[in-house]
Amino acid sequence: MKISVRNLEPTKVRLTITVDRDEFDPYLDAARKEIGKQVNVPGFRKGHVPGPIIDQRIGFAAVVGEAINHGVPELYSKALSEKQMHAMDQPQIDVKDVPESAKDDTKLKFTAEVEIRPQFDLPDLEGMEIEVAKPEVTDEDVDKRLDNLRKRFGTLVSVDRPAQKGDYASIDLEAVIDGESVDSQQGVSYELGSNTMLDGLDEALDGLSAGEETTFDGTLEAGDHQGEKAQIKVKVNSVKAEELPELDDDFAKEASEFDTLDELKADVRKQCETDAEGRQATDARDAFIAKLEDGLDIPVPKGIKESMVADQLKNGGKGADSASKEEKDEAEKNVEKELRDQMVLDALAEKLQVSVTQVDVTNFLASIAQQYGMDPSAFINAIVQNGQLGSAVQEVGRSKGMLAGMRAVTFKDSDGKALDLSRFLGEDEDDAAQAEAEEDESVQAASAAAAVADQISHEDSNEGDSQE
Template sequence: MKISVRNLEPTKVKLTVTVDPEEFDPYLDQARKEIAKQVNIPGFRKGHVPGAIIDQRIGFAAVAGEAVNAGVPDLYSKALEEKKIRPMAQPEIDVQEVPESAKDETKLKFVATVERRPDIELPDLAGMEIDVPKAEISDDDVNKRLDALRQRFGTLVGVDRPATKGDFANIDLDAQIDGESVDSQEGVSYELGSATMLDGLDEALEGLSAGEETSFEGTLEAGDHQGEKAMIKVKVNSVKAEELPDLDDEFAQEASEYDTLDELKADIRKSCERDAEARQATDARDAFLAKLQEGLEIPVPKGVKADATAEHLKGLTADSDKATAEQKKEAEESAEKELRDQIVLDALAEKMEVQVSQADVTNFLASIAQQYGMDPSQFINAIVSNGQLGSAVQEVGRSKGLLAGMRAVTFKSEGKELDLSAFLGSEEEAEESESVEAASAAAAVADELSAE
């Protein structure tokens, strides 16, 4: 197989692959066998028709078409591996030449254009030190959690006064455009100051008492008239204030397993400390990735970036066509950072010679299924049948590469070395996993089961 590579862009290549007959013949033979299973030819048992008869009766063009469909993806993968090209998107493939008969010496030739991962040289990890902010908590952190716990045990009590921030108002809403009602809701409970409904509602309700009403202009955020200006009429049915329990031992006994308020506070402080340590580990990860990218030029594939930007934009606005310039900029910047991080993590996984096991992938997919409340077995089967197992293997590889890389460097905070083993695990645990070949073998079995 002859492979020529032409760089179109720093992150885009065109591969021209010319396949020798002896490499293409096995795909032709397999195509003949598959066709023989599907046709009835007098004088031959189904599935036992000689290849020459298949060529004669069915036509070599049909055989070659089947062989190309099966062989080109396989040959393309081999070409990528030989030329050390790491694709980041699906290729555009153009089959240019195919033999027209069994005796035709024309070689199969196809061109594949694909966006690729750029080649980057990561810094040496040996001796690398990274500073991370100290994991600190304050009395305010403890008090905020204590207040949140009090709110869970709070009660709403009706008050005979104007509504203010923090109160809960029961309201009726009627949205009108050109004097015609287009949407209305009754008996809605709304917390003043939460800003969870229409813009301008908080300001309109402030100072109103039960039985009073007002109107304001706002932009509808849902329904058939989403995005349109409307006159919003709002009526206050009742106003309730939140009454919180006293902070004492009795509250501690009701809200927790502890007998005293001091014991409850001590437990909350420990929880805050654990969360602060987790945030510190996240800061360490971000600082590590930033350190790896220092001084590196990392070009991002244009097509991949455009697709990623579109996905990020969906998370910022319900209608991408109406996105603001600021939203588009935010989506583009987020997509570019995400892709740069992925490129670095893929390179890091290779540098650390990471291996992905069958158990790694299964556990990864099972954890995702649990997060979404799905049956793990059904979720994994769906991933396999949709051809997404490769992406899962890649994600696991990135995660393992990141952990291995972070274990190889030293993190410090205020001059003292940090112990992040609780978050990074140990090298011994990583070495216990099976090889990526085991994961691939499991994928092949799963593919067969899905097909059946």
């Protein structure tokens, strides 16, 4: 197989692949066998029709077509592997030349344009030290958590005064466009200052008492007239203020298993310290990735970036035409960081020769299903059916690579004291016992994906048999 490479962009190439006939022949033979299983030829049993008869009765063009459908993806993957390239998207395949008969010596030739991961060298992890700020818990942190706890036990009481930030108002709303009412809601409970409804509503309500009303101009954010300007009429039916319980021993007994406020405060501080350690671990992760990328010039694939930016704007309720320059710039910045982080972590996982097990993949997908309250088997099945299993395997590889990399470096706080992040990074998988266990059960990422897919397909088949 001859492979030539033309660089179209810093992260895009065109591979021209020419396949020798002896390398393409096995695909032609496999195509003949597959076609032979599906057709009836007088004098022959299905699956036992000689190749020349298939060529004669069905046509060599059909054989070549079947061979290309199965062979080109494999040959393309071999070409990537041989050139040590890592595709980041599906290729655009264009078949240029094919043999027209069994005796035709024309070689299969096709091109593949694809965006790839650029080449870059990761720094050596040995001896690497990374500083992470010390987690600090202040009295203010404790007081804020206690206030949140008090709010869970708070009550709303009616007040005879103008509404102010933090109050809850029962309001009636009506939207008017060109003198015609287009939408209305009654008895809506709204917290002043939350800014969770229409822009301008907080300002309009501030200072109004029960029975008073006002109008303001706003943009409708839902319904048939979403995005249109309207005159909003708002009437206050009632105003209620939140009344919080006193912070004392009685509250501690009601809100917790503790008998005194001091005991409750001590427990809250402990919770704050645990959260601070978690934030420090997150900071360590971010600092680790930043250290890997420090000094590297990593271009991002243009096509993938454009697609991801469009998706991000769409998820934020914006289209490419309606988004402002600032919103587009922010989306591009986020996408570029996400892509660079992904590429660096992919390269790290390969450098550390990280393996992804079937258990890793299923546990990862099951945890996501649990977060969304879905049945794990149904969720995994949907992932397989939608062709997203490869992405899931890749995410697992990135995560395992990052954890392995973080275990290989030293993190220190601002005082130079080494940090113990083992609670967040897990056990080192390089010990002999773990290595032996993984040798027995692990497979590379592609094999893990196939195993999970086979498992799901088998379960579906069994369910179908049981229903017949």
